[in-house]
Amino acid sequence: MGSDNKEMLRSLPAVDELLRQEAISEAVETYPRTLVVRAVRNVLDQNRQAILNGKAAFDSQEFEQANLVKEILAEIQHLASFTLRRVINGTGIIVHTNLGRSLLCQDALDRLQLIGSGYSNLEYDLEVGRRGSRYVHAEAILCEITGAEGALVVNNNAAAVVLVLNTLAQGKEVVVSRGQLVEIGGSFRIPDIMSRSGARLREVGCTNRTHLSDYEGAIGPETALLLDVHASNYQIVGFTAEVGLEELVELGRKHEVPVMQDLGSGCLVDVTPFGLQGEPLVQDTVRSGADVITFSGDKLLGGTQAGIILGRREFIAELRRNPLTRALRVDKLTLAALEATLRLYRDEDAAIQAIPTLKMIATDQKTLIDRAQVLVKALRANIPESIEVTIMDGSSMVGGGALPTQTLPTKLVAISSKEASAARLEAHFRGYVPPIIGRVEQELFLLDVRTLQPGDEEVIIAAAAKLESVI
Numbered sequence: 500m501g502s503d504n505k506e507m508l509r510s511l512p513a514v515d516e517l518l519r520q521e522a523i524s525e526a527v528e529t530y531p532r533t534l535v536v537r538a539v540r541n542v543l544d545q546n547r548q549a550i551l552n553g554k555a556a557f558d559s560q561e562f563e564q565a566n567l568v569k570e571i572l573a574e575i576q577h578l579a580s581f582t583l584r585r586v587i588n589g590t591g592i593i594v595h596t597n598l599g600r601s602l603l604c605q606d607a608l609d610r611l612q613l614i615g616s617g618y619s620n621l622e623y624d625l626e627v628g629r630r631g632s633r634y635v636h637a638e639a640i641l642c643e644i645t646g647a648e649g650a651l652v653v654n655n656n657a658a659a660v661v662l663v664l665n666t667l668a669q670g671k672e673v674v675v676s677r678g679q680l681v682e683i684g685g686s687f688r689i690p691d692i693m694s695r696s697g698a699r700l701r702e703v704g705c706t707n708r709t710h711l712s713d714y715e716g717a718i719g720p721e722t723a724l725l726l727d728v729h730a731s732n733y734q735i736v737g738f739t740a741e742v743g744l745e746e747l748v749e750l751g752r753k754h755e756v757p758v759m760q761d762l763g764s765g766c767l768v769d770v771t772p773f774g775l776q777g778e779p780l781v782q783d784t785v786r787s788g789a790d791v792i793t794f795s796g797d798k799l800l801g802g803t804q805a806g807i808i809l810g811r812r813e814f815i816a817e818l819r820r821n822p823l824t825r826a827l828r829v830d831k832l833t834l835a836a837l838e839a840t841l842r843l844y845r846d847e848d849a850a851i852q853a854i855p856t857l858k859m860i861a862t863d864q865k866t867l868i869d870r871a872q873v874l875v876k877a878l879r880a881n882i883p884e885s886i887e888v889t890i891m892d893g894s895s896m897v898g899g900g901a902l903p904t905q906t907l908p909t910k911l912v913a914i915s916s917k918e919a920s921a922a923r924l925e926a927h928f929r930g931y932v933p934p935i936i937g938r939v940e941q942e943l944f945l946l947d948v949r950t951l952q953p954g955d956e957e958v959i960i961a962a963a964a965k966l967e968s969v970i
């Protein structure tokens with residue numbers, strides 16, 4: 500280490516000295532002292548490291564102090580802000596896994612407030628006055644709206660699949676088509692999940708074609724389950740053949756082997772009127788006779804994160820007895836929000852209006868055009884002159900791995916400037932509080948009005964008014 504470095508290290512002020520600086524002692528009135536001290540320490544550490552790595556350059560003692568104070572104030576802001584924050588979704592991906600998937604409906608939010616702020620009968624049977632089961636809460640409504648005999652809610656659909664495989668097929672074989680050995684993302688791969696759950700995978704057919712005879716040929720004394728995985732996040736096209744669920748159920752009955760379907764999304768209303776084809780309805784899947792069905796609570800269903808298992812009464816009872824169920828159990832907040840969301844499905848039209856995920860799917864072209872026009876007009880009135888704003892046609896996606904090849908026509912607000920790249924515009928909006936997340940395509944920063952929520956427009960306009968700083 501050179502003597503310059505030693506000199507610089509020695510010139511770094513002590514923690515106490517910095518705490519006495521006016522701007523920092525003022526911060527202690529607003530923020531907890533421990534947080535301020537931590538910020539001072541962090542900044543001193545960073546500067547010490549920079550000096551040791553030969554990356555620091557101080558001109559004078561004075562410059563150094565002022566700079567450190569500025570860095571400390573920024574660090575205080577950083578430490579004081581939440582890590583999980585609300586963002587504005589302008590991507591047009593409705594069930595955006597990275598942005599928190601489904602938004603909760605008002606009824607669910609109200610129940611969260613009520614159940615979260617008070618005691619509840621989570622595990623208390625009010626009729627007999629003693630311990631009850633948390634699993635009764637969402638079961639009645641799930642059976643009512645889907646026609647299933649029994650239901651169980653666990654942490655997420657990945658957990659649901661693991662639990663069913665572990666309960667019904669540990670140490671035995673599960674027959675799956677090679678066309679369905681999928682990866683859902685986030686390291687959820689059917690073959691891995693299968694081995695973790697203690698079941699043995701028995702692959703049949705080919706990637707593009709699997710026939711009923713392939714399944715039948717694989718059934719033997721070791722077979723515990725026939726598994727059908729809904730192709731929710733991919734599509735095999737061309738020379739293809741798959742076995743329908745009804746045929747599989749018939750085969751299962753013949754050989755007395757239960758059939759499970761991992762539905763993925765869990766759609767409870769017909770979305771074909773909105774231009775989306777091919778997403779099976781949970782109710783139809785129950786009717787087709789599958790013995791166990793699993794799906795997510797926060798994809799097309801539009802509720803909280805949860806894994807919903809529907810099935811024959813004796814299988815659900817067996818699942819409940821598995822000790823693993825305790826490890827995958829949901830809390831009262833999940834049950835409260837889920838029950839409130841599910842009750843809305845008693846009236847499909849009401850569900851579409853009240854559940855944000857469905858409402859965004861159902862938003863019509865006229866509404867989208869109006870929304871885009873209002874936003875563009877307000878933007879033009881508020882932004883620097885060198886920024887251009889236009890309306891473009893585009894495509895929204897359902898997301899969350901659902902309906903991967905289908906899009907919904909939408910309107911995009913495109914923002915661009917000759918003086919700043921689209922990447923810089925994107926960074927400006929993403930860095931705003933609250934962050935505004937859009938897409939960049941062909942040197943345009945794009946915001947899809949379909950996924951904007953009431954009040955988001957004002958935030959976007961305020962952020963755009965500050966674009967001065969990046970051009």
Ligand SMILES: *Cc1c(COP(=O)(O)O)cnc(C)c1O
Nearest residue numbers: 655656657683731762763795900
């Ligand atoms: C999304 C999905 C899962 C995982 O569900 P999570 O609720 O995210 O755990 C499993 N299987 C299929 C087919 C899916 O689409």
